[in-house]
Amino acid sequence: MRSRPHAAARRAVPALTRLSPLLLSIGLLVACGRDAAPAEAARPVLVTHPTASSHTATAFAGEVHAREESPLSFRVGGKLIERQVDVGDHVRQGEVIAVLDPGDLQAQTRAAQAQLAAAEAELGRARSDQSRFAKLADDQLVSRSTLDAQDAAAKAAQGQANAARANLEVARNQAAYSQLRAPRDGVIATRSVEAGQVVAAGQTAFTLAADGVREIAFALPEGMVATVKPGQPVQVESWSRSGQRWNGRIREISPAADPASRTYAARASVEAPADALELGQSARVYLPTNGNGSLSVPMAAVQRSNGGNAVYVIDARTSTVKLQPVQTGAFGEDRVPVKSGLSADDWVVAAGGHLLRAGQKVQPVDRDNRPVAVTAAATATATR
Incomplete structure (x- = not known):
């Protein structure tokens, strides 16, 4: 009876021997899975070189007006x-x-005509009396003072007639003014x-x-009014014809700011065809930014970092990105001038920077989604 357990144990040993390699393999696979993390794939990013900031311009919203508005x-x-x-x-x-209703004005005209007729009749009588008294004075039948009085009466009648004639002209003008x-x-x-x-x-x-020259009325902020002068060249683009621009110049700038908006009213004349701009249309006025040799990057490339601005620059040695602090100027419509922090040889991430982090591995591509070969020499200045 005691030999049966030993026999069962002897039969179980080969079974455990066969299972041990399988269990060992499973344990090794589990251990390897815990230790090896999957490699992070390089994220494709659109890159570009900074360009001269002469290509940037500050855009202002405006409205089409006539040069002469009465x-x-x-x-x-x-x-x-x-x-x-x-x-x-x-x-x-x-x-x-x-x-306008001309009834009252026409009545005033008729009254002025009657007054003129009466004054002319009185003038005729005074001139007849003057002629008779002159003959009597020649015959020494009336005194000289009487003749002088008659001459004065004739001159007074002439003045009354002149005044009545002038009143009639005014009344006629007033009647004509009833038509605008x-x-x-x-x-x-x-x-x-x-x-x-x-x-x-x-x-x-x-x-x-009035027909003729069209202008764009827009507002200048306080921070720019000191740098913008009449005669400065601009470009104008109609909202209805996006992409088509015409040359123009600043014609006038108000010397006083609007008390509500604290902006300065300005007008720019436009060298556009007669039918290109309609009154009341919305338009943009592009004021070129004086780059002074600085560079510019797309607006989407600029990121906020530590209270300032920065851009992601490609490090060719490691194929990663680093956040490069930059000093920027006034933002344009789609580009931002960079005063310092970049070189023209740097490769800058043009879009999607908000999805990146410093040190992340990337794959630079152009706008046609073709890989860009970024060399170390081109990015050497990015670390300056």
């Missing part, structure tokens, strides 16, 4: 009975655009009156944008 108003007051134009209508010089006419060819930019409204003399009824 507020139109009646020279007399009255009730508006007819409005013949609306905003956007093109008018010719001398064209009637609105009419366009002073020149142009487009009605604004309208602030309507038929049936009583308007006062001098009250703005319309604004006429």
Whole structure:
């Protein structure tokens, strides 16, 4: 009976012997999996060289205006009975655009005509008396003083007639002023009156944008007004024609800042075709940045670091990126001038820097997703 356990043990030993290599292999595989971490794949990054900052420009939003914009108003007051134009209508010089009720003005004209007729009749009588008294004075039938008095009466009558004639001319002018006419060819930019409204003399009824040169009205911030001068070249781009720019120049800058926005109103004349810019359109004014030999990088390349600006630069020796502090100038529309911290030979990460970290392995590519060979010589200045 005691020999049976020993026999069972002898049968179990070969089975354990066969399982031991398998268990050992599994243990080794588990140990290797714990010790070996997968290698990090290089992240593709778009790279570029810094370019001369003369290619940068500060952009300002503006609006298309006419060089000459005239507020139109009646020279007399009255009730508006007819409005013949609306905003956007093109008018010719001398064209009637609105009419006031002329009833009172025509009555004043008739009254002035009657006064002139009475004054001319009185003048005729005074001249007849003057002629008769002159003959009587020659015959010494009246005194010299009487003749002088008659001469004075004739001159007074002449003055009254002249005054009545002038009053009639004024009344006729007033009656003509009941019609508001366009002073020149142009487009009605604004309208602030309507038929049936009583308007006062001098009250703005319309604004006429004269045909001819178009300008861009925009605002300059306080920090730039000292460096921008009239006559400085600019470029203008319409929002409706993106990518097409025309040359222009700063024509005027307001000497006083707007009390609300603290900006300075400015206007830039544009050398554009007559039909290229429409009144009221939005436009951009590009003011070239004076680079003074500095460089510029894409705006997307600039990162915030330790309260300042920095860019990721490729280290060719290790194929990794390092965060390079830089001193930047005023941001342009899509580029930023770099005053110090970079060299023209540096390879800069142009986009996606917010997804990187210092020391991360990268694969530089161009805009066509082709690998870029970054040499150590090209990045030697990045460490300066």
